[in-house]
Amino acid sequence: MDLLDTLTAKGxxxxxxxxxxxxxxxxxxxxxxxxxxxxxxKVRRQWFxxxxxxxxxxxxxxxxxxxxxxxxxxxxxxxxEILKYTWLKPEQAAEAARAGVAGGAKRVCLVASGRGPxxxxxDRVSDTIAAIKDADEQVEVCxxxxxxxxxxAERLKAxxxxxxxxxxxxxEATYGDITTTHTYADRxxxxxxxxxxxxxxxxxxxxxxxESDADLVDVVFALREIGSDxxxxxxxxxxxxxxxxxxxxxxxxxxxRILAMVRFVCPDVEVRIAGGREVHLRSLQPLGxxxxxxxxxxxxxTSEGQAGQADLDMIKDAGFTVEGAGEATLPRHRADAxxxxxxxxCGTATPGGCGxxxxxxxxxADAADGGHACGSGGCGPCGGHxxxxxxxxxxxxxxxxxxxxxxxxxxxxxxNA
Ligand code: SF4
Numbered sequence: 001m002d003l004l005d006t007l008t009a010k011g012x013x014x015x016x017x018x019x020x021x022x023x024x025x026x027x028x029x030x031x032x033x034x035x036x037x038x039x040x041x042k043v044r045r046q047w048f049x050x051x052x053x054x055x056x057x058x059x060x061x062x063x064x065x066x067x068x069x070x071x072x073x074x075x076x077x078x079x080x081e082i083l084k085y086t087w088l089k090p091e092q093a094a095e096a097a098r099a100g101v102a103g104g105a106k107r108v109c110l111v112a113s114g115r116g117p118x119x120x121x122x123d124r125v126s127d128t129i130a131a132i133k134d135a136d137e138q139v140e141v142c143x144x145x146x147x148x149x150x151x152x153a154e155r156l157k158a159x160x161x162x163x164x165x166x167x168x169x170x171x172e173a174t175y176g177d178i179t180t181t182h183t184y185a186d187r188x189x190x191x192x193x194x195x196x197x198x199x200x201x202x203x204x205x206x207x208x209x210x211e212s213d214a215d216l217v218d219v220v221f222a223l224r225e226i227g228s229d230x231x232x233x234x235x236x237x238x239x240x241x242x243x244x245x246x247x248x249x250x251x252x253x254x255x256x257r258i259l260a261m262v263r264f265v266c267p268d269v270e271v272r273i274a275g276g277r278e279v280h281l282r283s284l285q286p287l288g289x290x291x292x293x294x295x296x297x298x299x300x301x302t303s304e305g306q307a308g309q310a311d312l313d314m315i316k317d318a319g320f321t322v323e324g325a326g327e328a329t330l331p332r333h334r335a336d337a338x339x340x341x342x343x344x345x346c347g348t349a350t351p352g353g354c355g356x357x358x359x360x361x362x363x364x365a366d367a368a369d370g371g372h373a374c375g376s377g378g379c380g381p382c383g384g385h386x387x388x389x390x391x392x393x394x395x396x397x398x399x400x401x402x403x404x405x406x407x408x409x410x411x412x413x414x415x416n417a
Pocket of ligand 1: 065066067068069072073074075076112113114115146
């Protein structure tokens with residue numbers, strides 16, 4: 001298939017595909033699916049071998065958010081029966097983080113609901129980072145606290161944070177349909193602040209909110225443009241009690257096409273299968289590993305994932321290995337650029353981002369379930385629903401697979417890791 005040969009060759013050269021090529025991936029048929037996975041897999045293996053990076057979510061503060069992100073179970077007015085609690089103490093959070101690291105996670109993602117942190121919140125998170133790094137200085141820490149004000153990213157960096165997550169979620173054109181309390185530009189600004197402070201930028205999307213193929217391509221091209229080092233791909237979990245509870249728009253096959261498109265557009269970037277993996281990919285999860293090089297271990301922010309041991313078994317059975325703490329995630333050219341940005345601060349998100357050859361081999365350094373689109377959320381588009389693509393059946397509502405998190409952080413029960 002000429003399209004796939006072209007995309008593989010471009011991916012191996014870190015060359016940006018055209019929009020038409022990215023759209024064509026999303027329009028491939030089920031008969032072509034394994035060819036699509038195979039082509040994206042060649043690109044994945046070129047830059048990431050057979051390693052899978054494990055990330056572990058710690059929900060520092062759950063629910064009761066004043067923002068109205070319609071995909072999110074923690075939103076203003078959510079009727080989802082999720083855990084609701086205020087800030088964990090640093091030692092409580094560090095204990096949860098230790099469970100994830102003991103289970104094989106290399107990165108811990110500290111997430112808090114809310115529009116953005118106060119300076120006091122930055123103090124709390126700084127204390128938490130210190131508690132985690134005191135126990136194991138090799139653990140990567142990513143913070144996901146919402147919209148940042150001036151100097152907050154610098155304070156997190158000084159406290160030892162390695163990365164900051166803030167997802168763009170969907171295209172600029174449709175952003176106002178899913179959230180009214182902040183803008184797409186606000187989100188881009190926070191990613192730029194994190195980047196400017198020398199934090200690795202982690203920014204991704206949510207698929208399945210009723211967006212069009214063009215919207216998906218738009219947001220992935222934007223993520224490349226802003227220089228995200230890590231791209232979490234969330235598949236909407238349509239939580240009961242949220243505006244998007246009826247939005248079951250994804251099939252396992254469509255999820256794989258979306259992952260492949262992201263891999264072709266961002267070939268040398270950490271592509272992470274985030275929230276909704278078990279719900280939407282289901283028995284095809286191992287094929288997702290052929291494309292993505294990163295997943296979350298265990299549970300998400302407000303929903304439960306499969307058992308951590310099942311994640312590890314899946315990785316082993318599919319012939320992959322868990323990335324160790326001493327192994328670099330990013331290819332050398334990106335890691336070097338990230339290190340330079342971390343040392344000097346990037347100043348601004350870098351056009352050409354995800355490592356285009358034309359942009360100078362990837363630029364500066366581098367979030368999922370619920371939180372700020374860390375993938376626990378889940379909604380469909382609040383306006384302008386787009387039907388499933390021609391020839392593709394919409395997914396059946398698998399509400400039986402959506403399990404609200406009842407263990408781990410904020411509870412008396414042991415975490416799933
Ligand atoms: S995504 Fe973040 S800001 Fe939006 S409603 Fe959920 S917790 Fe609040």
